[in-house]
Amino acid sequence: MRPAAMLLAVCCCLSAVTGQWLETTILCDSLALPVQPWCLAYDSIHDVFYVGGKGLDGNVLAFDGQTNQPVRVIRTGHNVMELCLNPVAGKLYCMHPDVNEVTVVDGTSGEIVAVLSCGAGAAALCCNTRENKVYCANKTSNSVTVIDGGGDTVITTVQVFVNPRILAYSSLANKVYVGCNPDTYSLKKLYILDGVTNQVRANFSFDGGHGWCGLACNTAVNKSYYFYDDHGFTGRMVGVDGESDTIVVQLPIGYASFPARFNPASNKLYCGTCDGGSGRVEIIDAGSDSLIRSLRINAYNPRALCANPVDNKMYCADYGSVISVVDGAGDSVTAEIPVTSNNAWCFNRVRDRLYVAQGVKDTIVVVDGAGDSVLARFSTVGALPVDLVYSKLRNKVYCANEGIGTVTIIDGATNEPRAFLQVGRGSRALCYSRVADRVYCACYTADSVVAISGSGDSVTASLGTGLRPSAVACDSASGKVYVANYAAHSLTVADSALAGVLAITQVGSYPNALCHDPERRRMYCANSGSASVSVIDTRTDSVTATVPVGTLPSALCLGMSAAKLYCANKVGGTVSVIACDSLRVTRTLSVGTSPRALCYNPTDEKIYVANAGGGIAIINAQTDSVEARGIWSSVGFAALHHSDLNDRVYCVGSDNASGYVVVLDGASNSQVKLLYPGTTPVSLAWNPQQARMYVANCSSATISVIRDSMLGLEEQPGHRLARGLEPTLVRGVLRLAATAEATLINSSGQKVLCLRPGPNDVGHVPSGVYFICPMRASAGTQPSPAIKVVIQQ
Secondary structure (H helix, E strand, O other), X not given: OOHHHHOHHHOEEEOOOOEEEEEEXXXXXXXXXXXXXXXXXXXXXXXXXXXXXXXXXXXXXXXXXXXXXXXXXXXXXXXXXXXXXXXXXXXXXXXXXXXXEEEEEEOOOOOEEEEEEOOOOEEEEEEEOOOOEEEEXXXXXXXXXXXXXXXXXXXXXXXOOOOEEXXXXXXXXXXXXXXXXXXXXXXXXXXXXEOOOOOEEEEEEEEOOOOOOEEEEEOOOOEEEEEEEOOOOOEEEEEEEOOOOOEEEEEEEOOOEEEEEEEOOOOEEEEEEEEOOEEEEEEEEOOOOEEEEEEEOOOOOOOEEEEEOOOOEEEEEOOOOOEEEEEOOOOOEEEEEOOOOEEXXXXXXXXXXXXXXXXXXXXXXXXEOOOOEXXXXXXXXXXXXXXXXEXXXXXXXXXXXXXXXXXXEEEOOOOOEEEEEEOOOOEEEXXXXXXXXXXXXXXOOOOEEEEEEOOOXXXXXXXXXXXXXXXXXXXXXXOOEEEEEOOOOEEEEEOOOOOOEEEEEEOOOOEEEEEEEOOOOEEEEEEOOOOEEEEEEOOOOEEEEEEEOOEEEEEEEEEOOOOEEEEEEEEOOEEEEEEOOOOEEEXXXXXXXXXXXXXXXXXXXXXXXXXXXXXEEEEEOOOOEEEEEEXXXXXXXXXXXXXXXXXXXXXXXXXXXXXXXXXXXXXXXXXXXXXXXXXXXXXXXXXXXXXXXXXXXXXXXEEEEEEEEOOOEEEOHHHOOOOOOOOEXXXXXXXXXXXXXXXXXXXXXXXXXXXXXXXXXOOOOOOEEEEEEEOOOOOOOOOOOOEEEEEOO
């Protein structure tokens, strides 16, 4: 899904009804996406490094260069196969070969400021720092797209030879070098583009073989180098003078592969070659253009080189098991760092760190440049945020990330992550105790429950439970903690400090859901294996009754006013209604396929059912009859939550393409909003202080924050912006060519400015993407569609 759809709350008009919009996205202490990280870029201005790759959502993730903590997620919508920093404009460029586009991101705000069309088969990016331009090589359309870094527009497209794959920019010559490398044994070509005029100044032809080619620019003298293989099992280096555009040197080197880099600290060129199955690094003196040494390394096919000018080193790796560190002074391998499957590199000069993307292993590795040791590893898959809980006392949101065994703590006022806590493998379920001011997390794989201090944001205790704890709940009267042990068929009961186990209560087989009844001092436990609900007296921690229900009970919900317990039975698609006084099933309702979650609406006396097999069902809690079923039947729903702020029910689910938040009106059962969070949303938490709903997106490992307001934005479904349209660029003055007034809103859906017909001063408005929402011309008329603009200062 593209960013325009993700930010659909801004494609709207003003309305005097309740509004909801996607406010921001928070990372869950993991890259999570992109799966197969493919490219890296370091921004020295903001001390941030970016990661892109083949993720399902096309996310680019930003990490703090000092702490290595995730700071931002940028939704580009497609695979990101190359990243390029433009330090002059302070922007990041993201290349999408699958849709022939380049996304431009503001480095300060992280906002997308433009999406530009490039040629077919985009293959490489580079930046011209003297002229503030960015170039994109397009291997299918045999061209180079030239982008204006200031105006975020395509200046021109330059036609070159077949299959341009690599680019290099020389700041001394102010020229761009384009390496054209056909896939077959045929001619190879080197093109030289003028950095000012964008014209082809020269091109050279070489009788080449099947291998790749390489480019490197000498930043000490005005010279650039092209590496290629000929028809024999040898390679060649060609040196081109940057002033005269003539070939001044040709040097035979080892056979193909040809990643090439220049190290300004040693004034040497390095080229990776593969000679008879033996990986080598050819070391060339850039002063005399002579081969110093052909250095054998522990690599079959060296495919990547990265210079460390701070410590005078060159890093070399292939698909194998190590990174070879070559000393720039001694021309020898001084260390081997155990990092495998290396796809991309970038170097942080400010922190003296090397970042390595391990595509196959879905990991980012941070290497200390001075000590040649691994400082940190980040898994790029499997964060799996699965549960959320809110603390009203502390105004914090807690997110359990099952895949990496952590809990993310988020400030409810600022949406900033406060802490990332390691709690144990399989952190699956959360509950908050106001009495103890603690959050409890059940760790399914670690067979434990962990207590987190609400004031200190730290783990205060960990207690062993039975096998596979799958649910946790608290007794508000005593402060006791109850943990359902799925594989042990029991409940572990502990005191609020988790100082010890108070009781182990045997229940039915495979307990998987808990529900607390404070009025009757009970804990209800759904037993998925024995088709029953166990009733536990929280004063004695003993089972007082067992109620037979449907097959595979999976969720429980208490209807407080009518004193009823509702149990969702996954197999058979039913909900059992249990009278709390008699503990008997009074009715069994057919609701849909695979019901997995329930929620209660006390305002309208309704029970909502999320069906994993598709659709939402609504039960009238007064008559215990089904009012509606099959709402959004094409979407498998996972979680529900009622907001008493304006009587709205949030329903999250997904299909094969997208994640959805469907907002229903509690009184009429009608849909009032449709939003698009991350991939596979599975849990919800409501923050009443800031009127925010938090959505845990399992597959994309993000938390979407939805803002709610009594006077907000109402989406016009028929008015989505076409993805291919380029935004209107505005500087200083925005002219409104209309007879009616309009409102300028930002990408979070918040009002920024009232606009009047004619010129409007927007010189004080920060740069970014905005939307013009026209007012209704008269009562009863439909508003015009929103217009997307990009404001630049």
